[in-house]
Structures are given as C-alpha cells and as structure tokens.
Amino acid sequence: MRKNIVAGNWKMNKNLTETGDLIGELKLKLKSYTGHTEVIIAPAFTNLFYAFEELRQTAIKVAAQNMHQENNGAYTGEVSADMLKSIGIDTVILGHSERRAYFNETDAILAEKVNAALENGMTIIFCFGEKLEERKSNQHFEVVAEQLSKALFHLSEEQWKNLILAYEPVWAIGTGETATPEQAQEMHAFIRKQIADQYSADMANEVSILYGGSVKPNNAAELFSNPDVDGGLIGGASLDSESFVSIVNAFE
Numbered sequence: 393m394r395k396n397i398v399a400g401n402w403k404m405n406k407n408l409t410e411t412g413d414l415i416g417e418l419k420l421k422l423k424s425y426t427g428h429t430e431v432i433i434a435p436a437f438t439n440l441f442y443a444f445e446e447l448r449q450t451a452i453k454v455a456a457q458n459m460h461q462e463n464n465g466a467y468t469g470e471v472s473a474d475m476l477k478s479i480g481i482d483t484v485i486l487g488h489s490e491r492r493a494y495f496n497e498t499d500a501i502l503a504e505k506v507n508a509a510l511e512n513g514m515t516i517i518f519c520f521g522e523k524l525e526e527r528k529s530n531q532h533f534e535v536v537a538e539q540l541s542k543a544l545f546h547l548s549e550e551q552w553k554n555l556i557l558a559y560e561p562v563w564a565i566g567t568g569e570t571a572t573p574e575q576a577q578e579m580h581a582f583i584r585k586q587i588a589d590q591y592s593a594d595m596a597n598e599v600s601i602l603y604g605g606s607v608k609p610n611n612a613a614e615l616f617s618n619p620d621v622d623g624g625l626i627g628g629a630s631l632d633s634e635s636f637v638s639i640v641n642a643f644e
C-alpha cells in the first residue's frame with residue numbers, strides 16, 4: 393500500500409553507545425508523533441538486535457542495510473534474511489549505490505537478493521539511480537528503466553506489495569547536491585510509468601517511491617510535496633535526531 397515513508401540509512405556510522413544515544417533521542421522526540429509518515433531507521437548489523445528491542449513498543453521500524461542472497465552457507469562475513477528474521481528484522485535495504493559501487497553488486501545479484509528477501513517474507517527498500525556521467529549524457533531514464541527491469545520486473549504483482557522503491561541519483565548522495573524538486577518529480581513519474589506499462593496503472597499507483605540524495609530539513613518539504621515523491625531515504629541527516637525528526641515532520 394502506498395504510504396509516506398522517511399527512512400534513515402545510518403550506513404557505517406554509530407557504534408553501540410552512539411546507537412543507544414540516537415535511538416533514545418528519537419524515541420523522545422517522536423513520542424507524541426501523530427503524523428501518518430512511517431519512520432524507519434537502518435543501523436549497522438551489530439546494533440540491529442539492540443535497536444529492534446529498544447524500539448519494539450514504538451512506531452519506529454528497524455531495517456537492515458543489506459543481506460546475502462543465500463539463507464546460509466560458507467559466505468564469510470555475510471548475513472542472511474533468515475538471520476535477520478530471527479532477530480525480528482523484516483525490512484532490508486537492497487541495491488544501494490554504495491553496495492553497487494564498492495561491493496560489485498550487479499542487477500543480476502540484486503535480483504537474487506530480492507527473491508531471497510521476498511521468499512523470507514521481508515519488505516525491501518530497493519535503491520537505484522543514475523551516475524553523474526549518465527545524467528550528463530542524458531541516459532538517466534534509460535539507466536533507471538534498465539535497473540528496474542533487470543532486478544524487479546520478474547516479480548508478480550503480489551510480490552510488489554512488499555517493495556518500496558528509493559530513487560537515489562548517485563551524484564546527489566552525500567554531495568550536498570540535491571535533485572531539484574522538478575528533477576525528482578520527473579524521474580518518479582517516469583518510474584511509476586515504467587511500472588504501469590509493465591503491470592498496471594492501479595498497481596503503479598500503490599507503490600511508495602522515495603527520493604534519496606542530500607535530503608535535509610531545508611529541502612525535504614519541497615521535495616516531498618511532489619505528487620510522485622512519497623518520502624525519502626536519508627543518509628547524513630538521519631545521524632542527527634533533530635534533523636531527522638524535522639524531515640519526518642516535513643510532510644505535516
């Protein structure tokens with residue numbers, strides 16, 4: 393079901409003590425939150441169980457930042473969907489551009505991860521987006537269409553109910569350079585059209601599409617006011633409770 397979502401991707405930040413501090417602040421600041429925006433945070437693997445336990449009675453959901461496509465086996469250093477489920481985590485970020493760039497995650501590998509997550513009953517925040525040179529050479533629509541089709545268009549309409557999309561132009565991640573509200577809306581509408589053409593307009597209308605890339609308290613409201621932007625995947629600004637909560641409140 394389409395909903396407004398603000399998700400914080402903490403990336404490789406915050407040790408256990410710092411995680412505890414930030415969670416404590418978020419709990420306090422969002423205690424009387426009455427809005428309809430779903431709030432998700434994605435701490436590091438080592439702090440997931442702690443975060444889940446701490447946030448159990450709250451409206452803040454906890455997600456993992458990645459998972460392996462196999463359920464178990466000789467994959468040193470990896471974590472599976474089954475392991476995440478066993479500690480209560482049922483949401484995972486897949487396809488982040490940092491995973492694609494630094495850990496060689498291809499669309500084919502991502503399709504396998506998507507399948508594994510769905511087989512384990514998980515919800516996926518699926519990230520994709522073009523690089524700077526692709527935008528400059530006007531290939532951004534083509535690149536995004538290919539990423540979607542290779543990793544997601546084999547899925548059934550039913551399976552799409554567990555997918556949240558996050559369009560993250562790589563040139564806007566951690567750079568302080570944000571897509572303009574017009575650029576974000578244009579791409580989000582294009583993404584919805586791709587889904588409508590592959591499946592149906594009704595189904596496309598039910599998918600939440602988040603924008604990610606230097607979302608800050610001062611630009612969130614304008615980005616989120618676009619009809620096809622259903623929220624944000626926040627990196628840097630999610631590491632500070634005040635800025636994250638202010639972005640959550642940007643919908644109100």
Ligand SMILES: O=C[C@H](O)COP(=O)(O)O
Pocket residue numbers: 401488560564565566567568604605606607625626627628629
């Ligand atoms: O997952 C989040 C994105 O990579 C955005 O990061 P950022 O807000 O620091 O640009």
